[in-house]
Structure formats: structure tokens, C-alpha cells
Amino acid sequence: MSIVVFFGVLILILIVAIIILYLDIRSLQRKLAAKEAEIQTTLQNATRTVNEAIAMREEAQKLKEDLEKRIEEARRESVQKSREVVAGKVSEQLAPFFPNFKYNPKDVRFIGTPIDLIVFNGLDSGHIDSIVFIEIKTGNARMTDREKSVMDAINASRVSFEILRIDSAIDQVE
Template sequence: MIEWALIFLLFIVILVLFYNYSKIKGQIEQQARVIFDSWSQKKSEDIDRWKTTELERLSSEKARIQFENWRLAEEQNIRTDAIKRSQSVTRGKVTECLIPFFPDFPYNPKDARFLGTPVDLIVFDGLSDEDEIQEVAFIEIKTGKTANLSKRERAVRDCIRGGRVQYYTIHQSFDESENLFVDMKVK
């Protein structure tokens, strides 16, 4: 009977040990799962962060390459356009100076004086032939596709058309007591 009691006691001890073993094993597995999940989430975040950074770098690099390709392709067009515009401006400036010598110019070229800005020419019609001026003409020359006046050119045109034109004589004598601007009205 002692043998049976000893076997029974051993059996209970084995059951208690097995219960404790199972309990500790469950806790260890749970801790291992928590550690693994934490590690897995951190790795996933690291991979996502790396992917985002890498995607941004690749996108930036691709954009830079595309811009460089566009710049190389368009550089010649831009240069050609700039040269055409420069030639057009130069052609316009030369034309402004030469217009009085064109056969259809309605005035004697000797009567024309080139200003350039804010009007291109002033013509003193009759000055070279008779010393009797028939009219004074302000002429703005436009070349190219559009013939629009600038804001300043319109202001000059409107002033002349409105009759707001004056003529003054300034006599310079080197006597300090004389007023240089005697004939001019100050408004």
C-alpha cells in the first residue's frame, strides 16, 4: 500500500509539475509573441519608411532626369527663339532709322529727325526746301505683327492730339543776373 501511496504522490507531483510547466510555457509563448509582434511592427515601419524615402529619392531623380532631358531638347528652341526675337528688335530699330529713305515715305527725308523714344521721328515738313515749315509731324513706326502703341506712346499721341504742345526759347547767357528760363511758363 505504501507503494500505491508513493505512486499516487508521484502522480500528483507530476501533475503539479506538468501544470506549472504548461503555465510557464504559455507565459513564455505569450511574451515571445509580444516581442515578435513588436519586432515585426518595427520592421514593417522601417521597411515602409525606407520605401517612402526610396520612392521620394527615385521620384526626385526621375524628375531631375526628365527636366534635364527637356532642357536639352528645348535649349536649342529657346536659343533660336531668343535669336529671332533679337533679330526682330534689331530689324525694327534699323527700319525706324531707314523709313524716311523709303520711296513711299510722304516727307522729304532731309526734314526728318530720328528720336527713337518716345516717338521715332519728328518731321519738319518743308524745312529743307523752303525754310518755311508746313507742319510738324510726330511719327511712330511699328514693325512686326502687331502695331499696338505702348502706354507712353499713347500718352504722347494724346497730348499732341489734344493740342498740349508748346514752343519755348531758352537763351543762355553767362551773366548770372539773367534768368535762363524767361520765356517759359511754370504750371
């Protein structure tokens, strides 16, 4: 009987070992499934983060391109405006020599700011008949507030003539 008991105990040990191995395998499968779920969640989060980063990069690229377009447009506008200003300045200087200018160029004095020209009408012939203030504008240029205030003062007859004697002014300084 001892062989039968030995084999019985051996079979019982094998059954217990198989049950323990089975339980260990089931435990490992559950741990593996949990780890797989954790890895899947991490992978989904990483994918979401990468997609967000790609979207942010694409948005940043679009913003950069938009900024570059705006800068280029601003440069073109600046160059165009500069050309217009230069053309205006040249026109101011040359206006007395244009065919449609109705005053004698020899009677004209350029002052530039706040009004471009003063015409002393008749100065070349020796007798001034009138004094005319002229502001030259080109294109869509508008009068500045200063130019308008000069025009308003002239139109309201707030104009006068003064003599300043420098020699007496110098004597007072000393």
C-alpha cells in the first residue's frame, strides 16, 4: 500500500501544483491585461499629445506665414507710401514750373512747412499786388491739422506784418 499511498500523494501534489500554476497563470494574465490596458491608455494619451502638438505646430506655421505676408504687405505699403511722399516733395518744389501754374515762378518762395509756397504776386515786376499761400497736394493726400489752422487764420484775416530789428535785439542781449 505504500506505493499506492505514494502515488496518491504524488498525484495530489501534482494536482495542487497544477492548481497553483493555473492560479498563477490566471493572476499573471490579469496583471498582463491590466498592464496592456495601462499601456493602451498611455499610448492613447501620447497619441493625443502628439496630435495636439502637430496641430499646434501647424497653427504656428499658419500664424508665421500670415505674419510674413503681413510684414511683406506692410513693406510694400511703406515703399509705396515713401514713393508717394517723395513724389509729393518733388512736386512741391517743381509746381511753380508746371504749365498749369498760374503765377510767375520768380514770384514764388518755397517754405515747405506748414505751407509749401508763398507767392508774392508781382514781386518780379517790382510791385506786389497780392500774397497767396499755396499748399501742394498729390494723389489722395489730405491737409494736416496744422495746414488747416494756417488756412483758417488766413481766411479769418488773422495775418499781420512785423519788423524785427536784429541790431537792437543784439544790443539788448549784451
